[in-house]
Amino acid sequence: xxxxxxxxxxxxxxxxxxxxxxxxxxxxxxxxxxxxxxxxxxxxxxxxxxxxxxxxxxxxxxxxxxxxxxxxxxxxxxxxxxxxxxxxxxxxxxxxxxxxxxxxxxxxxxxxxxxxxxxxxxxxxxxxxxxxxxxxxxxxxxxxxxxxxxxxxxxxxxxxxxxxxxxxxxxxxxxxxxxxxxxxxxxxxxxxxxxxxxxxxxxxxxxxxxxxxxxxxxxxxxxxxxxxxxxxxxxxxxxxxxxxxxxxxxxxxxxxxxxxxxxxxxxxxxxxxxxxxxxxxxxxxxxxxxxxxxxxxxxxxxxxxxxxxxxxxxxxxxxxxxxxxxxxxxxxxxxxxxxxxxxxxxxxxxxxxxxxxxxxxxxxxxxxxxxxxxxxxxxxxxxxxxxxxxxxxxxxxxxxxxxxxxxxxxxxxxxxxxxxxxxxxxxxxxxxx
Ligand code: 5AD
Ligand code: SF4
Numbered sequence: 078x079x080x081x082x083x084x085x086x087x088x089x090x091x092x093x094x095x096x097x098x099x100x101x102x103x104x105x106x107x108x109x110x111x112x113x114x115x116x117x118x119x120x121x122x123x124x125x126x127x128x129x130x131x132x133x134x135x136x137x138x139x140x141x142x143x144x145x146x147x148x149x150x151x152x153x154x155x156x157x158x159x160x161x162x163x164x165x166x167x168x169x170x171x172x173x174x175x176x177x178x179x180x181x182x183x184x185x186x187x188x189x190x191x192x193x194x195x196x197x198x199x200x201x202x203x204x205x206x207x208x209x210x211x212x213x214x215x216x217x218x219x220x221x222x223x224x225x226x227x228x229x230x231x232x233x234x235x236x237x238x239x240x241x242x243x244x245x246x247x248x249x250x251x252x253x254x255x256x257x258x259x260x261x262x263x264x265x266x267x268x269x270x271x272x273x274x275x276x277x278x279x280x281x282x283x284x285x286x287x288x289x290x291x292x293x294x295x296x297x298x299x300x301x302x303x304x305x306x307x308x309x310x311x312x313x314x315x316x317x318x319x320x321x322x323x324x325x326x327x328x329x330x331x332x333x334x335x336x337x338x339x340x341x342x343x344x345x346x347x348x349x350x351x352x353x354x355x356x357x358x359x360x361x362x363x364x365x366x367x368x369x370x371x372x373x374x375x376x377x378x379x380x381x382x383x384x385x386x387x388x389x390x391x392x393x394x395x396x397x398x399x400x401x402x403x404x405x406x407x408x409x410x411x412x413x414x415x416x417x418x419x420x421x422x423x424x425x426x427x428x429x430x431x432x433x434x435x436x437x438x439x440x441x442x443x444x445x446x447x448x449x450x451x452x453x454x455x456x457x458x459x460x461x462x463x464x465x466x467x468x469x470x471x472x473x474x475x476x477x478x479x480x481x482x483x484x485x486x487x488x489x490x491x492x493x494x495x496x497x498x499x500x501x502x503x504x505x506x507x508x509x510x
Contacts, residue, residue, distance in 0.1 A: 100126045101135035105153045106143025108284050108317060109255075110176055112235040113203050114141045117175070120207050123217040132163060137171040137214075142178035144250055146419035150178045157191050164193040171195045171213050175203060180254040200255050230468040232312075232490045234278035236270045237261065238301070239285035244320065246347075247358050248387060250421040251286055258286070263293040263301055270305050279312040279490050280466055281305060289319040289328070299327040306337050312492050313466055313476065315339045321346070321369050322360045333376040336464075340377055340476040344370075345385035349404030350397035353390050363404060370408060379461075381454070381477030383412035388443055389436035390418045391427060398439050405446045411454045411477065412503070413447040415440060455479065455500040463505065465495045480504040 100121045104114040117139055118128055129135060138160060142153035153176075160172055173196045174187055180199030187197050196209040210217070242251050243258040270281050283305065285291060291298045306314055314337055321344060332338055348354050351362050361369075374380050386401060405413065417436045420427050429436070458479065467473035467487035473495075475481050481495055486509035495507040 100137040139173040142176040144178040177254040232279040234273035242286035283316040287320040289323040329376040341478040349401035381411040388439040389431040
């Protein structure tokens, strides 16, 4: 799921070895980047570094960049620019620029523009980040893998199951910067998940750009889900983000059967217009997408579905846009992330054709429609019982990914039934049963 392009700095998880050295990691973009940042943090921790939020006190800084839209890239780049001051104040400090924008722009351009950057590691080489650390800081005395969780509540852990993407959506830069799809082995995935559960995770989120495209020899995605579901100690399993093309028949049966599989899915649709979907090379029609939703909801009637929309795709007419607006209601989305089209290539046919004001007006309309629709979907939950995984005494997430508040009675790390009494913006309110 794509979130707004703000950076997240690591929260200070416990367990850092006492050290005089500190690292600050600034992460832009999606959950894949967050998961990469966790691995980077583990590599620093093996060298005794403590993770901190405060840039000014850092001996090393990592900027993990995004380039999915121009705005995301610009934000990461201006962050690097602002680090000039940090480097001046601390010339011995090490600055690493990593991730998708680093891959797109290349080491040469980044070092030309920002000569104070010490190392550039593109998204395709992110698994070799350790080599850059060795180059800058020397080898680590400790080779142990640290399973940790930096950006979320301690009971949720990310497990990357695939990297890259082999689809060719016309607007998307991800396949170019992350490369074609590569699947991790079932054994490696299960080991990672089991270790994270052992360190306290109750909820696992399997990650990949087209996560349900995963295959491991003859093992299907659903079979992998089943293996993860069988790990002792796991309370809930999520995955992000699936692609409509890759759901196999065995999935709906699993979803219907397995309560620990979250009653939620983020299933990006991008547009409600068949003409635009075809231009985008999404591989499905509006009707096929809706038929898939119907199939999933036949298995789990209260399944919550969120999505992504792009408005202002080149050549998008008013009629195409109206098709997108109508899909919001028809798809019964609980939430949708909406983006203005951002050209990611120089190809003339991919240049933006919709004027800025029209693009903005469409974005505002789609956001308003999503807001109205979300309220309807949320209100439907009033009077129902939701299974909530609590993060604090008062707050947790329902299986359908709705935020849920109670006055008292929540136990962090536990799944409890909550009777929903009301809904407010994006949050359900209720009482622990
Ligand atoms: N312009 C606008 N939005 C984009 N996305 C991906 N590429 C672009 C682009 N060029 C959006 C899609 C995707 C989400 C991660 O980002 O909606 O699902
Ligand atoms: Fe994530 Fe890279 Fe896509 Fe940004 S461009 S959303 S970091 S995969």
